[in-house]
Amino acid sequence: MVKGIIEQVKKRNPGEAEFHQAVEEVLESIAPVLEKHPEYKTAKIAERVVEPERQLMFRVPWQDDKGQVQVNRGFRIEFNSAIGPYKGGLRFHPSVYLGIIKFLGFEQIFKNSLTGLAMGGGKGGADFDPKGKSDSEVMRFCQSFMAELFRHIGPDTDVPAGDIGVGGREIGFMYGMYKKLRNEFTGVLTGKGLDWGGSLVRTEATGYGLIYFLLEMLKDMGKSLKGAAVVSSGSGNVSIYAVQKCQELGAKVVAVSDSNGYVVDPEGIKLNTVKRLKEVERKRISEYVKEHTGAKYHEGCNGIWTVKCDIALPNATQNEIDEKAAAKLVENGVWAVAEGANMPSTPEAIKVFLKNKVAFGPAKAANAGGVATSGLEMAQNSQRLSWSFEETDKYLERIMKNIYAQAKKASEEYDQPGNLVVGANIAGFEKVARAMYAQGLV
Numbered sequence: 001m002v003k004g005i006i007e008q009v010k011k012r013n014p015g016e017a018e019f020h021q022a023v024e025e026v027l028e029s030i031a032p033v034l035e036k037h038p039e040y041k042t043a044k045i046a047e048r049v050v051e052p053e054r055q056l057m058f059r060v061p062w063q064d065d066k067g068q069v070q071v072n073r074g075f076r077i078e079f080n081s082a083i084g085p086y087k088g089g090l091r092f093h094p095s096v097y098l099g100i101i102k103f104l105g106f107e108q109i110f111k112n113s114l115t116g117l118a119m120g121g122g123k124g125g126a127d128f129d130p131k132g133k134s135d136s137e138v139m140r141f142c143q144s145f146m147a148e149l150f151r152h153i154g155p156d157t158d159v160p161a162g163d164i165g166v167g168g169r170e171i172g173f174m175y176g177m178y179k180k181l182r183n184e185f186t187g188v189l190t191g192k193g194l195d196w197g198g199s200l201v202r203t204e205a206t207g208y209g210l211i212y213f214l215l216e217m218l219k220d221m222g223k224s225l226k227g228a229a230v231v232s233s234g235s236g237n238v239s240i241y242a243v244q245k246c247q248e249l250g251a252k253v254v255a256v257s258d259s260n261g262y263v264v265d266p267e268g269i270k271l272n273t274v275k276r277l278k279e280v281e282r283k284r285i286s287e288y289v290k291e292h293t294g295a296k297y298h299e300g301c302n303g304i305w306t307v308k309c310d311i312a313l314p315n316a317t318q319n320e321i322d323e324k325a326a327a328k329l330v331e332n333g334v335w336a337v338a339e340g341a342n343m344p345s346t347p348e349a350i351k352v353f354l355k356n357k358v359a360f361g362p363a364k365a366a367n368a369g370g371v372a373t374s375g376l377e378m379a380q381n382s383q384r385l386s387w388s389f390e391e392t393d394k395y396l397e398r399i400m401k402n403i404y405a406q407a408k409k410a411s412e413e414y415d416q417p418g419n420l421v422v423g424a425n426i427a428g429f430e431k432v433a434r435a436m437y438a439q440g441l442v
Helices: 002-012 017-036 038-042 045-049 098-115 135-149 168-182 205-221 237-248 271-280 285-291 301-306 323-331 347-355 369-383 389-413 420-438
Strands: 054-063 069-080 086-092 120-126 158-161 229-232 252-257 261-264 296-299 311-313 336-338 359-361
Touching: 002 017, 002 045, 017 038, 017 045, 017 098, 017 347, 017 420, 038 045, 038 420, 045 420, 054 098, 054 135, 069 086, 069 098, 069 135, 069 158, 086 098, 086 168, 086 369, 098 120, 098 369, 098 389, 098 420, 120 135, 120 158, 135 168, 158 369, 205 237, 205 311, 205 336, 205 359, 205 369, 205 389, 229 237, 237 252, 237 271, 237 311, 252 301, 261 285, 261 301, 271 285, 285 296, 296 301, 301 323, 323 347, 347 359, 359 420, 369 389, 389 420
Parallel strands: 086 120, 086 158, 229 252, 229 311, 311 336, 336 359
Antiparallel strands: 054 069, 069 120, 252 261, 261 296
């Protein structure tokens, strides 16, 4: 039955490799659930959950600083609203196309379900590259993008957030345009500035949440972060704050990267330098070695997985660890991998980790801290309150511990103990399936 659905998805969505990959992983995991619940088969829950409720694609015309008209393509996939309003980020990157957004939106359904918060799954973005653009150009693009998107979103309908290429600057420009067009101040976007409805911990959330999840994995292994050698790909928010939390807990982070290459610092990455280069000066990671002469820079970002480590944190982008990279990590003695990016390990890589008894935390569970804190921002907006950093951080930690417990329990219930990939998929799916079944054929 599952194979037939997967083939139908490939036929209906040709050329969308990332979406096919995500669907295949989830459906293969939930096959035992469908066998256990024949009512889900009758109601075609699996067939319905792989089909977005709504797909939006639109042109985004804008003018650059030279007065030239540019045209990009914008997307919003409102995938599933069974347990709450659509929730998921906006990605601005040249690689964005329909298949990427569908893969991210599909994953978001189950990730949001795992948080325990009332959030459905959605995702959006554009094939626009903010790199090298002036603030004025980014503002004009964001305003044009929101001039279409505003018709389809709202605090109880669809609540976008940031993602790759969409940070505080972009959220600010889009929120200003939404407010102007709607003439209302609501919590329609998350990742807002602290002065106008944002939440403390949101910047740190995905990275911190990743480490809270990792700590639960390590606890079951009888291991600790203290003294562990860690490699973290990427140098955006996820990587920076995962590194920060690792260092606070006594780990030595020896390598980070960006899309051009990676830096290895045997003495431990100096996080203040990385934060200044990436968050303030917006420079490349290669600049790091000019200030820290004991470090070495290497071209090619995927080479980071050849660096010897105990714990690997893929925090950059999808499919960055392939089978070869996974085998190299295993050869070098890695004993835990936790995914901070969306689907950063290929299916073949995951098989290598599981076969070699490497503890593996899948993205839809391990990186759910970002969207969890977005949900907490929505709650604060609804209450017209702002919680303290400590209060919000405690909520986040509690959510991540609960996500781990759900994934572990589901893996054991379906006779695959320790397989958190299967556990997370099943635990996320079951809640959505129960809601879809209860709400009838809609």
